[in-house]
Amino acid sequence: MEVGKLPAALLARLLAQNQVTDPRVLVGPAPGEDAAAIAMGDRVLVAKTDPITFATAEIGWYAVNVNANDVATMGAVPRWFLATVLLPEGAPESQAEEIFRQIRDACGELGITLVGGHTEITYGLPRPVVVGCLLGEAEPDGLLSSAGARPGDALLLTKGIAVEGTAILAREASEALQAAGVPASLCQRAAEFLHHPGISVVREAAVARACGGVHAMHDPTEGGLATGLRELATAAGAGLRLDAEALPVLPETRALCTALSLDPLGLIASGALLVAADPARADDLLAAFAAAGIPAARIGELTAPEEGLWLERAGERLPLPNFPRDELARFFAPG
Structure with a gap:
């Protein structure tokens, strides 16, 4: 393995x-x-x-x-x-x-x-x-669990991807990044992602709980957002549709992943909170996050299980990418 x-x-x-x-x-x-x-x-x-x-x-x-x-x-x-x-x-x-x-x-x-x-x-x-x-x-x-999510739920994401993976790459692979042409100032900014915007989602989870309408929350860690979405759908017995154009990929993440030929969707993504919510309450949740100064976006929805797991981009429907191992692990693997 x-x-x-x-x-x-x-x-x-x-x-x-x-x-x-x-x-x-x-x-x-x-x-x-x-x-x-x-x-x-x-x-x-x-x-x-x-x-x-x-x-x-x-x-x-x-x-x-x-x-x-x-x-x-x-x-x-x-x-x-x-x-x-x-x-x-x-x-x-x-x-x-x-x-x-x-x-x-x-x-x-x-x-x-x-x-x-x-x-x-x-x-x-x-x-x-x-x-x-x-x-x-x-x-x-x-009490919440991933199994509480259900078909029809709106999928919300706070902050963006991939906070933790970007911070780790900037801290542990700075030489490779600078050799690939990434400016040192960008690496320094990305290294601070550990604290700003930060990998904690405790505060946004509390905001979501207080607002209500939440059926499940999930922390997308190893394997990135794509794996986190797959885990949530599996636990809930649902399918899903991810709108790639609504997905907030942080500019620093995109720059580092492009330089190292990594896919942001498969990069460890702690720091973003994935929320499955009653679609009638999605706007309330987005407003509550905004009032707390937490960026958030509606990125898709859970669907009936027979519909499968899909990524929609520019009018094209593609299978949700599968990452058997995190892009970070792939990058650091020997050889």
Whole structure:
């Protein structure tokens, strides 16, 4: 297998073998679901784990934010964070100190408490790895899951694509980008995408929850927006239509992807929130995002499952692109 997520068919087969027997499990493991949800009296506990394996710069910041995003898409408030920090042999103490500073800063910005984890120096690692686990809580009637989306829903996207992938490329592949003719000033601007516009979608998820009319939210991570859309449609048992001309591709993303021959649709896209909503409430949601200073666009709709997954561009109807691995992983793969 290649670097990246497990093949979707293999993951589905593995998860199908799992038996969830505890009736308190409201959302269990399934393709397209961002986190688990467990009934805990008058609250729902939402639990998520995600590693940071591509980025090295500000890895602690990434770990908190990507886990918080998945908790927030479930309609929950991120509360408690645990981190497993694995460092390579010979790592200086300053590296551990810097990673923990990043974790503290990210937790502080989001009102999250670091409550535990694990640290070790690990044999055979070429770079640090941080595995985050984040717990949040939701009201029982406010819990969302990808399976809650339905045919006819409007698809909205905040900010644009691909915030995280653009930041990682600018930080980890600056030499290749400048060799391809990308100006250093553009690379610097793209590197700041980690913080501006930022990879967190916690605030826009809260805006969407408060507005109402939301059936599901999803965080398009590895495999980019195309994979996130596919995951959402799969979980909902729906088809979809994506309007390529309405899709906000950030100019910096387009420039970096063009220079490196990458497709923005398949580039890791944390920082954008994908929302499936009642079409009658789509304009209200767009207005709520605008009032909060969050750019957003209506990019398509969910359809009946038999209609399939389609991308429409300039009057032409094409199958939604499939990315077995993220464009970032393809770029960094040896050889």
